[in-house]
Amino acid sequence: MDATFFYVLVGAVIVAAIARWRGWPAPLLVTVVALAASFIPFIPDLEIDGHLLLSVVLPPLLYSAALDVSFVGFKRSLPQIRRLGIWLVLLTTAVVGVVAWLIMPSLTLPGALLLGAIVAPPDAVSAAAIGRKLGLPRRIMTVLSGESLINDATSLTLYRVFAAIIAGAALTVWDGIWQFVVAVVVGVFVGLVFGVVLHQLRMRVADPVVIGTFGLLVPFGAYAIAEHLGGSGVLAVVAMGLYVGFNAPRTDYTTRQQEAPLWLSADLLLESFVFAYIGLQFPRVLRDLSSESVGQFLLLAGAVLLAVLLVRPLYIYPAHAWARWAERKRLARWERMVASGRTQARPRPGRPALTAEQMKKRLTEPTLDWKDNAVISWAGMRGVVTLATALAASDLAALDDKSSHAIVVVAFIVTVATLLLQGLTLPVLIKKLKIEGDVDHEEDARAMAAVRKRSRQAGKAYLAEQRENWAGKYDERQLQAFDAFAQRMTRVETDTDRAQDLEESMPQPSYEDLVALSKGWLHVRREVLLAERDDDNLDEELMRELMTAIDAEELALDTRGAIWSQPRA
The missing domain is CATH 1.20.1530.20 (Na+/H+ antiporter like fold)
Known part of the structure; x- marks a missing residue:
């Protein structure tokens, strides 16, 4: 048997x-x-x-x-x-x-x-x-x-x-x-x-x-x-x-x-x-x-x-x-x-x-x-x-x-x-x-546009709050790096572009702070998705697709963090 x-x-x-x-x-x-x-x-x-x-x-x-x-x-x-x-x-x-x-x-x-x-x-x-x-x-x-x-x-x-x-x-x-x-x-x-x-x-x-x-x-x-x-x-x-x-x-x-x-x-x-x-x-x-x-x-x-x-x-x-x-x-x-x-x-x-x-x-x-x-x-x-x-x-x-x-x-x-x-x-x-695999493209596009708008608004509020914290800890050069990083985070771009920008804009002295900033930004975006779903403004399956993309960003962030944290030869 x-x-x-x-x-x-x-x-x-x-x-x-x-x-x-x-x-x-x-x-x-x-x-x-x-x-x-x-x-x-x-x-x-x-x-x-x-x-x-x-x-x-x-x-x-x-x-x-x-x-x-x-x-x-x-x-x-x-x-x-x-x-x-x-x-x-x-x-x-x-x-x-x-x-x-x-x-x-x-x-x-x-x-x-x-x-x-x-x-x-x-x-x-x-x-x-x-x-x-x-x-x-x-x-x-x-x-x-x-x-x-x-x-x-x-x-x-x-x-x-x-x-x-x-x-x-x-x-x-x-x-x-x-x-x-x-x-x-x-x-x-x-x-x-x-x-x-x-x-x-x-x-x-x-x-x-x-x-x-x-x-x-x-x-x-x-x-x-x-x-x-x-x-x-x-x-x-x-x-x-x-x-x-x-x-x-x-x-x-x-x-x-x-x-x-x-x-x-x-x-x-x-x-x-x-x-x-x-x-x-x-x-x-x-x-x-x-x-x-x-x-x-x-x-x-x-x-x-x-x-x-x-x-x-x-x-x-x-x-x-x-x-x-x-x-x-x-x-x-x-x-x-x-x-x-x-x-x-x-x-x-x-x-x-x-x-x-x-x-x-x-x-x-x-x-x-x-x-x-x-x-x-x-x-x-x-x-x-x-x-x-x-x-x-x-x-x-x-x-x-x-x-x-x-x-x-x-x-x-x-x-x-x-x-x-x-x-x-x-x-x-x-x-x-003639039943298409998904005929809700227009509705999905409207929902995506609304989510992106809310994400940008929530992200700007979060970054403004974090900049005040940085102002009390770092000098003008670090604040300029923060502003450049924040600009890349909030502009309309692909996830791959953001991950690449993150790697290029990491000043070595404040790397941990940038990681915390990035994770906070990802958390804000997740909260926006959950709120839109709970308010019945975003289809749950579409939310899961967007959540998967955010998860991939955080995985890339943690992977790069593990590489950067290794001792240099």
Whole structure:
């Protein structure tokens, strides 16, 4: 087993590396190669307990995905995310359950609904991996990523409810609702506790290697403890990832530079293994297809696949239309209240009052047109959660062999079919609809101009204050050097130019002061970025790009400092 696991992992990473080199979607290529390899006689079976797969693979993948999600965008898109991550999962579970029960009554209605809960959620790994490769716009990726982060919690809660009913527990609808509420509250609470503790650790420990190691461990702890307390381990990991990712710009830059490549490598390893594992399950599916039931199993799988593909767009468009109608009513009510003087934008503590435009932005959802909804409707690839829960369900003692085999077969066919069918045709759909990778260039340019203006203003104020300190310590020659240095710092230039000017303008006697001055200037710029993000004036992903550039400047500064501090020969 250990050697098999190692060979599969190495082979999957090699295939993924080839796909990245050639510019192909790595998840799809790994799945196809694994499917082909499963026909080779000497390739051993790779069997892993479904519960173990969920508790080992899912936490780090979810945490990494949550770190990359913009919390500001997630919060703004929460109504859209909630409709897809909760209500669409419930609807898909019900429709698939009824269809499966009508085709195969021996499943029983609870068993059919269990199958519906298993195939209902699109997979976080699939959505993030394929969406990143396709270069989907931020507005679409935020919805898809957010949906895939919370729909697993809905699905796994439904799975527990129907598994308990199959085992003989007498549960009512209210019992199921209560279990879902407990799962959400406990899961989010545990995740936030872990997130706060990890963030405080990141703020106080200067060793990025230690922090990176803790970052790899805590998703497993949050997931396990939340599940042990009856909460959702998925929501615990997601809440922790969103909290840590939102506060990551406040930590030391070395921590950010250490963890970024660390999680990229972890994602490559885990995603490659996940999609290889999906493809290698084909022999088990063949074994479960007994000759007397193959026709019924294939009919059931085809019907469930069709239901999964159709329910999503048939729900998304009416739900979007209803949301737009409710949004117009909400805006009209707010405008009437403002006109009558009964309400106004209240200032937040320490911040200016919200403008009418900002209030309108808070009352509306991010705009998605019919083309965006078409992409979201077709981006419903299933993945590791569907297959792992199916394998876990096959071990339920209350299910007979035929029902457990049917669940595994259907889950495998739906997973592979959605991965290949939707994954391969999604780029074609995007091209046909002429959806650009990012159409927010004008808005980004305006935001960048505003940030640069505020940075210059804050920087000039900071430098004026520092010059007064220098005036009491240094002579006129040093003050002239300060003024020349300050002029280079505040003019509009590239980061490379500033780093080069810094190296050329370092007077040896006051080098430490210039380093402190430079770090203070970098700190001021970071604070401006955080303030613009918190005021919802700057997209969080754009802020992260600018923060990465500032981190590179500080790294260059520290590197030059280490060289200059070495004793001269």
